Amino acid sequence: MKRYVKIYILFIRLNYRRASLHMGNFMTGLFGNVAWGIFSILAIYILSARSTSIFGWSREELFVLAGTYNILVGGSFRMLFARNFENMINLIRLGGLDGVLLKPLNSQFGVSTGHLSIYSMARIVLSVIYVFIVMSIAGIEIGIINIVSFLIFGFFGLIALYAFWFIIMSFIIWFPDLYNIDEIPYSTDNLARYPPQILWAMKMFIFLFAFPVSLVVSTPTKALIDKLTLFDAGLLIAVALGLLFVSSKFWKFSLRNYTSASS
Amino acid sequence: MIIKVDHLTKYYKIHQKEPGFMGSLRSLVNRKYYDARAVEDVSFTIDEGELVGFIGPNGAGKTTTLKCLSGLLYPTSGNVEVLGFNPFERKHDFLKKISLVMGQKNQLWWDLPAMDSFLLNKEIYEVSDSSYKKTIGELIDLLDVKDIVNVQVRKLSLGQRMKCELIAALIHEPKVLFLDEPTIGLDVVMQQNLRDFVKEYNKKFDATIILTSHYMRDVEQLCKRIIMIDHGKVLYDGNLSEIVKKYATHKELRIVFQKPIEKRELARLGKITEMNGTRVVISVERTKSNHVAAEILKKYDIEDFNIEEAGIEEIIRDVFSNKNK
Amino acid sequence: MNKYFLVGKNLVSEIFTYRLNFVMWRVRMILSLLTIYFLWSALIPEGRELFGYTNSSILTYIILVHLTYSFVVASRSYAVGEDIIQGNLSNFLLKPFNYFTYLFSKDVGDKFMNISLTVIELSILFVILKPPIFIQTDLLLLLLTALSILSGIGIMFFIYVLLGSIGFWSQEVWAPRFIFFTIILNFFTGFLFPLDILPKPIFDFIQFLPFSYLLYFPVKIYLGQMAIDQILMGTSISLFWVVVFHLLLKKVWTKGLQIYGAYGR
Missing domain, CATH: 3.40.50.300 (P-loop containing nucleotide triphosphate hydrolases)
Known part of the structure; x- marks a missing residue:
């Protein structure tokens, strides 16, 4: 465990150095990332301009949701994992996975960590400031307990989203031709920015696979605005840990099918 | 050890792709494989x-x-x-x-x-x-x-x-x-x-x-x-x-003569594989190589002389092509 | 002409070869349609009116935008940037081949596949969701819609190629593309919401930009929600942008080809 922490700290250092070597890249990434965050929040303002509540969420609560989406998915998830998942496709298709498997290291850790998008940090910071402002304007009180429980459930939300992505990306081992399989999780995790009820409105059972995603942001947000029920809390934790377990099992099972890209 | x-x-299971759109949908559910023998x-x-x-x-x-x-x-x-x-x-x-x-x-x-x-x-x-x-x-x-x-x-x-x-x-x-x-x-x-x-x-x-x-x-x-x-x-x-030793049937004699020699004269000693002025390479059967070498040294004025094994690359190629027959 | 037809045909067979990848892409499009669709049906429930839209008119708008998307936005020309950076462009420059016609032929193939699938998907959705359907019968409006779509296709093509042409000067072609795809496409074309719900000054400003002519404008003409002078004005602006982009592209490529080769292999 200690070794993994040490390795991860080294990852952070290396990624920071890489980012500072490519300042141009870094700035465009930063700009695009922050601009997209701002516009995604603006969209909620435009869409909800004349409504008082949507899917049972008040307008102010939707503003908070837009902010927490940017903290958790647009910021944290993109910073910690997104690049790795994009990279996983090439790793498996071009045989780089061989190198990972031969390292004395948990292979799931090996393929899903290592690349960090440092610039997403800016989006997290700005979103946190935004959420505080919105909540104080709306007169929603924030206690220390709200913040702590947001952090805890945000953590579980990230685990759930990570495992959801990982399970889908593992299919690459079975279907190496699916080089754009990331379209699926990318377009589903966009759903997390809306109230989870939108998923039930779709009334299409084939999209039920997106169910975990609908909890990723909404549950921690409920914790933040003091609307969390015990059921919500239990559900997210169960889903997160369940998916994490399944992702690890499925990965090991898929690896048995891995024949390594031909030389 | x-x-x-x-x-x-080791056999590879190769996923057999079925033609057509329906075929690819079908193969999602029911994948057919054939074995490729690698080792x-x-x-x-x-x-x-x-x-x-x-x-x-x-x-x-x-x-x-x-x-x-x-x-x-x-x-x-x-x-x-x-x-x-x-x-x-x-x-x-x-x-x-x-x-x-x-x-x-x-x-x-x-x-x-x-x-x-x-x-x-x-x-x-x-x-x-x-x-x-x-x-x-x-x-x-x-x-x-x-x-x-x-x-x-x-x-x-x-x-x-x-x-x-x-x-x-x-x-x-x-x-x-x-x-x-x-x-x-x-x-x-x-x-x-x-x-x-x-x-x-x-x-x-x-x-x-x-x-x-x-x-x-x-x-x-x-x-x-x-x-x-x-x-x-x-x-x-x-x-x-x-x-x-086992597969190389010929050796190569690399010779540099002091003055040019008639090609015809050398040809009776073995197969000439290279000839460039005074530099000559003659391929000679393994068993005869010592004998031929001695003859050359006796008969001509030599500047440089070498006996080499035939190129390893050729030997290996021979082995593979023989075994494949 | 024939060789370009072959290029388009080859792209279609390529899509059939990588059909699962194409399915992934379509799943993404359907998910995005459904999200927007249900968001709007929650925002404007039946019997209510908002921004001048009723439940059925907004849903019709959303579905038509989705269909227009496959006409106008579907394209492969974003690959220009990679072609330049990786040096593949040389292969085309050395052939008796107009590179832009080649690109456009590929686009036509891609659009053909996207339109076909969109129609199939929408038919299925119509059976399940039974959304309101609006059929325009006025021939003049239909003609003007077609013209606006063609003009939109032109604008889109030039934007893609121009974005890719950044590759002559910089290796970073993905960032401008990302910004275009996420921000401009979502907010300035009418993809996420009809532009006329925006405050008037913003809306007026957007009308002078090329982007609203990609999706919003053709759909509004088709729906018959535009006065004839608005249509004429809009069509002129749209065609103006086609010409401007065309001239710009010519300039950029003359300059770009002069320094081409500094990058790549």
Whole structure:
């Protein structure tokens, strides 16, 4: 465990150095990332301009949701994992996975960590400031307990989203031709920015696979605005840990099918 | 005994694609496979410190065998034992003692100096500070890359990059090293550099090395023992010098005369394969070579004279084409 | 002409070869349609009116935008940037081949496949969701819609190629593309919401930009929600942008080809 922490700290250092070597890249990434965050929040303002509540969420609560989406998915998830998942496709298709498997290291850790998008940090910071402002304007009180429980459930939300992505990306081992399989999780995790009820409105059972995603942001947000029920809390934790377990099992099972890209 | 391979067989299950859109939907649910035989009934053992060359044409099963030995592939049948481990379990204790280097794959971070990747591997392999310092110093000296390791990898030439890849793969001082086409794509000088290094490393660290290569030069210079493999089967396993004795039917006499000699006159001694002024190469049957040499030395004024084995490359080619008949 | 037809045909067979990848892409499009669809049906429930839209008119708008997307936005021309950076462009420059016609032929193949699938998907959705359907019968409006779509296709093509042409000067072609795809496409074309719900000054400003003519404008003409003078004005602006982009592209490529080769292989 200690070794993994040490390795991860080294990852952070290396990624920071890489980012500072490519300042141009870094700035465009930063700009695009922050601009997209701002516009995604603006969209909620435009869409909800004349409504008082949507899917049972008040307008102010939707503003908070837009902010927490940017903290958790647009910021944290993109910073910690997104690049790795994009990279996983090439790793498996071009045989780089061989190198990972031969390292004395948990292979799931090996393929899903290592690349960090440092610039997403800016989006997290700005979103946190935004959420505080919105909540104080709306007169929603924030206690220390709200913040702590947001952090805890945000953590579980990230685990759930990570495992959801990982399970889908593992299919690459079975279907190496699916080089754009990331379209699926990318377009589903966009759903997390809306109230989870939108998923039930779709009334299409084939999209039920997106169910975990609908909890990723909404549950921690409920914790933040003091609307969390015990059921919500239990559900997210169960889903997160369940998916994490399944992702690890499925990965090991898929690896048995891995024949390594031909030389 | 470091490596023991016992009746190793590996079949690949190849997913059979069905034509048409419905076909591809159907194959999502019900996948059909056929077997491709990559390696069949291969057995050999390798002792500590040996440097063994694996040769064979493309698709012969060399890389598959290496992947089975390193634990990437699960054998269809047969047993593999490396350092007392079953490779496919990929126990961390096992992985810390081996290394696989593939000429065309890279593990270095593209945008950073190679030194950073070395550091990362140090942590991954839990190498202590003191032994890291010692090993990396030695490796950098041996490969003469002192000036390169702090340059961004993307700015290095292919050969320089390969040297750094080797260092990254050797930081944990593996007891067993698998080299798959390490010299591919490199220029002649760089190839020689790498060969010298592999030889040096083998001696210095007493590591067991298995090497595959297209370039006979690699094998010729490095390996006492070779394993020839084709269509997944072992054709020959033994000393390189023996195979030469066994299969080389001719020797080459390389002569530089003091003055030009008539071609016709020389032709009766053997087959002239090269003739350029006073320089002549004559191919002579192995058994007669001493006799012919003596005759030439007696009869002509000679500036330089050499008896050489026929090119190893040709011998190997002969072996493969004979066996395939 | 024939060789370009072959290029388009080859692209279609390529899509059939990589059909699962194409399915992935379509799943993404359907998910995005459904999200927007249900978001709007929650925002404007039946019997209510908002921004001058009723439940059925907004849903019709959303579905038509989705269909127009496959006409106008579907394209392969974003690959220009990679072609330049990786040096593949040389292969085309050395052939008796107009590179832009080649690109456009590929686009036509891609659009053909996207339109076909969109129609199939929408038919299925119509059976399940039973959304309101609006059929325009006025021939003049239909003609003007067709014209606006063609003009939109032109604008889009030039934008893609121009974004890719950044590759002559910089390796970083993905960032401008990312910004275009996420921000401009979502907010300035009418993809996420009809532009006329925006405050008037912003809306007026957007009308002078090329982007609203990609999706919003053709759909509004089709729906018959534009006065004839608005249509004429809009069509002129749209065609103006086609010409401007065309001239710009010519300039950029003359300059770009002069320094081409500094990058790449």
